[in-house]
Amino acid sequence: MERKYIVKGQKPLKGEIEVSGAKNAVLPAISATLLAPGIYKLKKVPKVRDVFCMLKILKHLGADFNFEKDELKINTQNINNVSVPYELASQIRASVLFLGSLVSAFGEAEVPLPGGCKIGKRPIDFHEKGLTLMGADIKLKHGNLIVKSNKLKGCEIVLDFPSVTATENLMMAATLAEGETVIKNAAKEPEVVFLGKMLKKMGADIKGCGEDTIYIRGKKKLKPVNIEIIPDRIEAGTYLVLGALLEENEVVVKNVKKEYLETPLLKLQEIGITIKEIDKRSILVKRKGILNPCKIITAPYPGFPTDLQPIFAVLLTQAQGLSFITENLFENRFLYVYELNRMGANIKVEDRTAIITGPTPLAGSPVKATDLRAGAALFLAGLCADNTTTIYNVELIERGYENIIEKLSKLGADIKIEVI
Numbered sequence: 001m002e003r004k005y006i007v008k009g010q011k012p013l014k015g016e017i018e019v020s021g022a023k024n025a026v027l028p029a030i031s032a033t034l035l036a037p038g039i040y041k042l043k044k045v046p047k048v049r050d051v052f053c054m055l056k057i058l059k060h061l062g063a064d065f066n067f068e069k070d071e072l073k074i075n076t077q078n079i080n081n082v083s084v085p086y087e088l089a090s091q092i093r094a095s096v097l098f099l100g101s102l103v104s105a106f107g108e109a110e111v112p113l114p115g116g117c118k119i120g121k122r123p124i125d126f127h128e129k130g131l132t133l134m135g136a137d138i139k140l141k142h143g144n145l146i147v148k149s150n151k152l153k154g155c156e157i158v159l160d161f162p163s164v165t166a167t168e169n170l171m172m173a174a175t176l177a178e179g180e181t182v183i184k185n186a187a188k189e190p191e192v193v194f195l196g197k198m199l200k201k202m203g204a205d206i207k208g209c210g211e212d213t214i215y216i217r218g219k220k221k222l223k224p225v226n227i228e229i230i231p232d233r234i235e236a237g238t239y240l241v242l243g244a245l246l247e248e249n250e251v252v253v254k255n256v257k258k259e260y261l262e263t264p265l266l267k268l269q270e271i272g273i274t275i276k277e278i279d280k281r282s283i284l285v286k287r288k289g290i291l292n293p294c295k296i297i298t299a300p301y302p303g304f305p306t307d308l309q310p311i312f313a314v315l316l317t318q319a320q321g322l323s324f325i326t327e328n329l330f331e332n333r334f335l336y337v338y339e340l341n342r343m344g345a346n347i348k349v350e351d352r353t354a355i356i357t358g359p360t361p362l363a364g365s366p367v368k369a370t371d372l373r374a375g376a377a378l379f380l381a382g383l384c385a386d387n388t389t390t391i392y393n394v395e396l397i398e399r400g401y402e403n404i405i406e407k408l409s410k411l412g413a414d415i416k417i418e419v420i
């Protein structure tokens with residue numbers, strides 16, 4: 001059932017908001033459960049649409065799962081299928097993460113080629129090239145990638161760009177391969193490091209996660225594990241900006257790992273937001289007076305995350321002067337700009353850079369989410385705009401933000417959900 005959110009803006013938000021487990025850490029973890037048959041227990045798993053979609057795929061492959069509170073039990077003892085169905089794969093790009101684990105564990109995988117998506121072309125050539133170098137035979141048949149290999153062989157792979165899911169896929173593939181795999185120019189995101197930790201716990205011989213080069217010596221067998229998912233740094237960044245939007249706000253964001261957010265926290269300080277550490281995992285954000293404009297350039301971790309640029313754009317519409325956001329990862333990640341401009345923002349996009357002139361008051365308007373983070377940005381804009389903002393396509397927001405309505409309502413936000 002399609003729904004819309006109706007947000008009454010400019011309500012002061014006060015209180016604590018807790019960050020859930022990281023969606024982008026759970027998705028590869030779900031795929032990794034295929035590497036060793038058995039029972040896994042994942043803790044702090046967010047109940048978001050993308051996680052349910054990956055679980056539906058896993059079920060189709062023959063696994064069972066039980067999801068109670070934030071604990072997810074997965075049983076992969078009876079996998080009987082290596083083919084990911086198009087209806088599910090087309091809903092989630094991360095379905096490509098099944099390539100590495102399926103071919104490594106079962107010698108075969110059939111995964112629909114993910115189509116282009118709204119934020120950019122997002123090809124998967126690095127995944128394909130890496131697996132081919134490891135000896136896999138890859139064919140495209142009727143829109144599906146058919147990958148076969150009797151035994152993957154360790155080799156040296158140099159990624160053209162430190163792609164997150166390509167690094168994760170190749171790490172999983174290498175854990176059961178013959179000999180050593182070296183992945184150079186690997187992604188260093190905390191979610192990649194988390195996957196490395198899980199694989200290591202499963203018995204994999206893996207070194208260098210979080211560095212440029214990852215070394216994996218293949219093992220004959222791995223074992224299932226229990227593991228706790230790391231906090232979601234993008235959700236945390238979203239709520240830190242939320243707390244900084246209005247002077248009256250007094251928001252403490254809990255379950256934040258500061259070391260995952262160094263660049264966004266520095267940017268918030270540059271903008272003039274006070275960041276107060278309440279305890280090791282809690283941050284109070286406070287806005288006082290005029291906000292400074294700033295320059296943001298998205299880059300692989302530890303650079304500024306592309307997923308947070310739409311969120312920061314909303315804050316920068318309230319800063320005094322010219323701000324610049326340069327997007328280096330996804331070519332279509334400025335679709336939210338047109339919606340923000342309809343609310344009264346003054347943003348021009350030139351090539352890969354959005355130029356924001358501020359401050360501009362935002363006016364409540366009907367708006368449409370174009371992707372997950374764009375949707376979150378429009379939600380934030382609605383919370384600082386006057387009158388009422390109606391957000392359409394909210395299913396996209398629910399792909400990655402657990403209980404967002406409940407969490408924000410507890411802070412005092414006035415939000416209604418209506419079925420369309």
Ligand code: UD1
Nearest residue numbers: 024094122123124125126127161162163164165307329330
């Ligand atoms: C992951 C995240 C996503 C985040 C992104 C960047 C998951 C499930 N998703 O996506 O939320 O926005 O990292 O931090 O973790 N590229 C290629 N060929 C490839 C692979 C990637 O050209 O085979 C390019 C992409 O088009 C993009 C860049 O590399 O320009 C980085 O993309 P990548 O890190 O792969 O993003 P995802 O892993 O898809």
